[in-house]
Amino acid sequence: AAQTFNPRDDIKPKDEESTVSNDRLPDPLSGIESPAEWPARREQIRQLFATEMFGNVPTDKLNAIKVKVKVKDQGTRKSIFGGKATMWQPVVTLAGRDLQLLIFLPSESKDTPAFLAYNFHGNHTVLDDVDIPVTEHWVRNKPGNRASAQDRGNGASRWAVEKIIDHGFALVTLYYGDVDPDFDDGFANGVHAALADKPAGDQWGSIATWAWGLSRVLDYLETVPEIDEQRVAVMGHSRLGKTALWAGANDERFALVISNNSGCGGAALSRRRSGETVARINTAFPHWFCKNFAHYNDNEAQLPFDQHMLIALMAPRPVYVASAVEDTWADPEGEFLSAKHATPVYQLLGSEGLPAKEMPAVDQPSQGSIGYHVRSGGHGVTDFDWTEYLKFSSKHLLNK
Ligand code: GTR
Numbered sequence: 001a002a003q004t005f006n007p008r009d010d011i012k013p014k015d016e017e018s019t020v021s022n023d024r025l026p027d028p029l030s031g032i033e034s035p036a037e038w039p040a041r042r043e044q045i046r047q048l049f050a051t052e053m054f055g056n057v058p059t060d061k062l063n064a065i066k067v068k069v070k071v072k073d074q075g076t077r078k079s080i081f082g083g084k085a086t087m088w089q090p091v092v093t094l095a096g097r098d099l100q101l102l103i104f105l106p107s108e109s110k111d112t113p114a115f116l117a118y119n120f121h122g123n124h125t126v127l128d129d130v131d132i133p134v135t136e137h138w139v140r141n142k143p144g145n146r147a148s149a150q151d152r153g154n155g156a157s158r159w160a161v162e163k164i165i166d167h168g169f170a171l172v173t174l175y176y177g178d179v180d181p182d183f184d185d186g187f188a189n190g191v192h193a194a195l196a197d198k199p200a201g202d203q204w205g206s207i208a209t210w211a212w213g214l215s216r217v218l219d220y221l222e223t224v225p226e227i228d229e230q231r232v233a234v235m236g237h238s239r240l241g242k243t244a245l246w247a248g249a250n251d252e253r254f255a256l257v258i259s260n261n262s263g264c265g266g267a268a269l270s271r272r273r274s275g276e277t278v279a280r281i282n283t284a285f286p287h288w289f290c291k292n293f294a295h296y297n298d299n300e301a302q303l304p305f306d307q308h309m310l311i312a313l314m315a316p317r318p319v320y321v322a323s324a325v326e327d328t329w330a331d332p333e334g335e336f337l338s339a340k341h342a343t344p345v346y347q348l349l350g351s352e353g354l355p356a357k358e359m360p361a362v363d364q365p366s367q368g369s370i371g372y373h374v375r376s377g378g379h380g381v382t383d384f385d386w387t388e389y390l391k392f393s394s395k396h397l398l399n400k
Contacts, residue, residue: 028309028341028344048305050202057204067194069219070092071090089102094179095194099213103172114233116217116232122177124153127156157383160387176243179209205288211247214234233257234257235260237260242259242262245314257319262330265307266310268307268330268331272337273300275329276330308337319370321372324378327378342370343370346370352368354368
């Protein structure tokens with residue numbers, strides 16, 4: 001039966017500026033009692049997120065102009081890590097944009113499980129290797145918004161490439177700005193340039209666009225014999241963690257989903273108003289969500305969902321939510337509570353969900369079919385995070 005839990009204690013805010021919402025957390029299982037009823041309820045929830053928050057993909061228009069991912073250049077292959085791995089860089093095109101893929105395969109891969117994750121600053125920042133081209137697309141926080149060769153490998157600490165290979169996984173990464181540059185330009189650039197009209201109030205913002213891009217990359221990976229498209233984990237950090245969650249919600253081909261420090265609009269409950277709020281995110285980043293989402297600025301109680309229901313859209317697939325204790329902007333406790341309150345959906349479907357009932361201690365992961373940890377330190381992706389993602393993914397995708 002639909003349970004009505006009162007989350008008032010759970011959603012109490014941490015910082016003093018916040019106000020406690022008197023609203024209850026909406027129940028993901030409202031109106032349903034059996035697993036057979038979940039797919040319809042799931043689709044209802046997904047549509048609410050699409051229409052009120054991330055925006056719908058204009059599929060008809062994209063179909064009309066025959067938008068599909070196509071191979072442009074099979075790219076070069078190079079042996080790295082003393083022969084343990086192959087680095088491979090095919091280029092695909094999508095709606096007139098070149099997407100430069102950077103793929104690391106354990107040598108002699110065939111049907112290998114993989115992580116698919118966008119990078120923030122260009123493939124050349126993932127590993128210091130002269131053969132990785134410096135992106136020519138718009139980048140954030142750089143003079144003239146141009147990347148430079150000096151940045152090679154400067155994001156390497158966020159990518160445990162060798163460790164991923166050693167665990168028997170491939171890594172597929174690409175620069176998110178290849179799909180849609182991350183600034184508010186009225187949707188004139190990126191893949192949006194192929195469409196004549198600007199998005200309507202319920203149509204895709206940039207996060208939905210990036211999420212759709214990940215699905216198109218998965219379309220391509222279905223054609224790659226080295227990779228098992230049925231064991232692709234989608235992972236992302238911060239805004240790209242929000243993106244990974246929305247990609248996993250829309251595309252059930254993703255076998256596992258990882259949200260690293262995704263915060264507001266990702267794993268954190270909006271009703272807590274702790275750290276970044278809906279109003280703050282819509283003001284600072286007006287292009288990330290659909291226009292309808294602004295109706296909930298300082299009005300979270302009216303949201304027909306909260307972010308635990310986004311996590312629940314992954315069920316029964318494994319999902320990992322990770323926080324960092326100093327990353328209060330992303331509201332670690334709100335991220336934990338989403339994982340916790342998604343658990344009833346997993347349990348209805350016969351899966352454990354999150355084992356922890358209370359916020360785990362720092363650096364003490366809790367891993368069932370939902371995983372959660374709050375690690376020491378601040379906003380970022382560390383070796384600790386990857387160690388846990390590999391443990392979780394090995395269990396669920398390699399039966400280890
Ligand atoms: C912040 C934003 C967060 C988070 C972060 C990031 O400025 O407020 O929602 O997405 O950026 O992506 O690094």
